[in-house]
Amino acid sequence: MSSPPANAVVLLSGGLDSATTAAVARDRGFRLYALSVDYGQRHDAELRAAGRVAAALGVARHVVVKIDLAQFGGSALTGAMDVPKGRTDEQISHGIPVTYVPARNTVFLSLALGYAETLSAADIFVGVNAVDYSGYPDCRPEYLAAFETVANLATKAGVEGTLKFRIHAPLVDMTKAEIIRLGVRLGVDYGRTHSCYDPDYTGAACGRCDACRLRLKGFQEAGLTDPARYQD
Amino acid sequence: MSSPPANAVVLLSGGLDSATTAAVARDRGFRLYALSVDYGQRHDAELRAAGRVAAALGVARHVVVKIDLAQFGGSALTGAMDVPKGRTDEQISHGIPVTYVPARNTVFLSLALGYAETLSAADIFVGVNAVDYSGYPDCRPEYLAAFETVANLATKAGVEGTLKFRIHAPLVDMTKAEIIRLGVRLGVDYGRTHSCYDPDYTGAACGRCDACRLRLKGFQEAGLTDPARYQD
Numbered sequence: 001m002s003s004p005p006a007n008a009v010v011l012l013s014g015g016l017d018s019a020t021t022a023a024v025a026r027d028r029g030f031r032l033y034a035l036s037v038d039y040g041q042r043h044d045a046e047l048r049a050a051g052r053v054a055a056a057l058g059v060a061r062h063v064v065v066k067i068d069l070a071q072f073g074g075s076a077l078t079g080a081m082d083v084p085k086g087r088t089d090e091q092i093s094h095g096i097p098v099t100y101v102p103a104r105n106t107v108f109l110s111l112a113l114g115y116a117e118t119l120s121a122a123d124i125f126v127g128v129n130a131v132d133y134s135g136y137p138d139c140r141p142e143y144l145a146a147f148e149t150v151a152n153l154a155t156k157a158g159v160e161g162t163l164k165f166r167i168h169a170p171l172v173d174m175t176k177a178e179i180i181r182l183g184v185r186l187g188v189d190y191g192r193t194h195s196c197y198d199p200d201y202t203g204a205a206c207g208r209c210d211a212c213r214l215r216l217k218g219f220q221e222a223g224l225t226d227p228a229r230y231q232d
Numbered sequence: 233m234s235s236p237p238a239n240a241v242v243l244l245s246g247g248l249d250s251a252t253t254a255a256v257a258r259d260r261g262f263r264l265y266a267l268s269v270d271y272g273q274r275h276d277a278e279l280r281a282a283g284r285v286a287a288a289l290g291v292a293r294h295v296v297v298k299i300d301l302a303q304f305g306g307s308a309l310t311g312a313m314d315v316p317k318g319r320t321d322e323q324i325s326h327g328i329p330v331t332y333v334p335a336r337n338t339v340f341l342s343l344a345l346g347y348a349e350t351l352s353a354a355d356i357f358v359g360v361n362a363v364d365y366s367g368y369p370d371c372r373p374e375y376l377a378a379f380e381t382v383a384n385l386a387t388k389a390g391v392e393g394t395l396k397f398r399i400h401a402p403l404v405d406m407t408k409a410e411i412i413r414l415g416v417r418l419g420v421d422y423g424r425t426h427s428c429y430d431p432d433y434t435g436a437a438c439g440r441c442d443a444c445r446l447r448l449k450g451f452q453e454a455g456l457t458d459p460a461r462y463q464d
Contacts, residue, residue, distance in 0.1 A: 103346035114335030137391040159369040
């Protein structure tokens with residue numbers, strides 16, 4: 001008899017990158033526990049998309065943790081500033097974007113770590129990407145390596161040696177087009193995902209914010225059509 | 233003219249250690265922003281105590297972030313197991329206690345980091361202690377040093393060099409008796425703090441759980457009387 005699949009925790013935002021990351025984890029044979037964080041986003045289209053993606057992947061469980069990061073202020077994504085529209089590739093790729101949420105990935109990875117320890121899951125998957133979002137400091141490999149060190153020092157399982165935590169960021173060095181091609185090969189239905197920072201009330205994407213522009217450019221470079229729904 | 237005081241974020245649980253830590257931070261001249269986390273504790277006596285302590289310290293702001301760690305299961309403090317009573321010092325100091333909450337300090341420090349970045353506060357104070365609670369892996373100096381590395385890699389301010397984050401754990405090497413003597417010298421009213429894992433409905437401490445026993449032993453060794461209210 002073969003051994004049962006190992007558990008892995010996957011951070012699932014409902015976006016294109018995390019859906020692809022989850023598909024990679026499933027493809028590597030893990031039993032998936034999806035974790036989404038409701039951190040006071042301005043819309044819940046992301047969380048609805050996370051639910052659709054989790055269901056399509058057949059995860060063992062999908063937990064949504066609510067936490068009000070908006071109390072701290074400091075980012076367009078939590079309501080403190082306007083979402084920029086129509087920026088050029090140059091502007092998007094240069095510097096840290098205003099949509100940056102302070103310490104977001106550290107908060108998310110910490111939650112994933114707590115969940116992973118209760119599940120005896122050594123493997124945590126996160127869809128960060130250092131190529132198209134070079135402006136986010138917490139998407140870089142050196143940051144992820146430092147967090148992995150923390151994970152193994154922070155936990156009973158890590159200290160007692162029963163688990164060796166690994167932070168997997170399989171997309172970290174890929175372009176958006178490469179991510180999309182990989183996901184399509186793994187059967188991801190990108191029509192279930194949501195990337196837009198500023199959707200209308202029906203959840204349709206704006207097509208003009210940084211996230212929409214990077215996504216559309218990725219599909220274009222991959223020679224594919226984005227199945228997401230855009231505003232007319 | 234002297235420069236205005238620098239901001240610091242202080243994690244405030246409402247317990248004896250965090251109240252003393254906050255008093256240390258104030259004594260060093262910082263303007264305090266207190267952060268408490270409502271993480272699904274079985275009682276809210278701790279959070280009420282945090283509010284009393286914050287008020288007594290004259291903090292600039294006290295933020296309570298609610299987050300449901302109980303969704304993950306795995307600890308007596310979030311309702312999944314019974315709180316042990318009447319354990320010996322030997323039992324308390326040996327091994328990782330069942331009241332361990334997975335990744336708790338990592339989650340709390342991540343939230344403190346996010347809050348600190350929005351405040352341009354380089355200094356984060358946390359009341360962890362490696363002496364009386366040797367069983368918690370995320371109370372050790374090597375863990376705190378690793379988190380400090382993460383903090384400076386994770387953040388816009390850290391990467392751009394505008395802030396050099398420091399995690400301060402002034403109590404890390406002190407015994408409970410030393411902490412109490414320090415706090416009394418700094419004017420902490422320990423009657424406002426709460427340590428018990430299993431208080432009654434009035435908030436009175438049980439006197440028998442690990443937290444109560446360590447606290448009472450600390451006051452005894454310091455030659456002082458604990459002003460906290462205990463069940464008859």
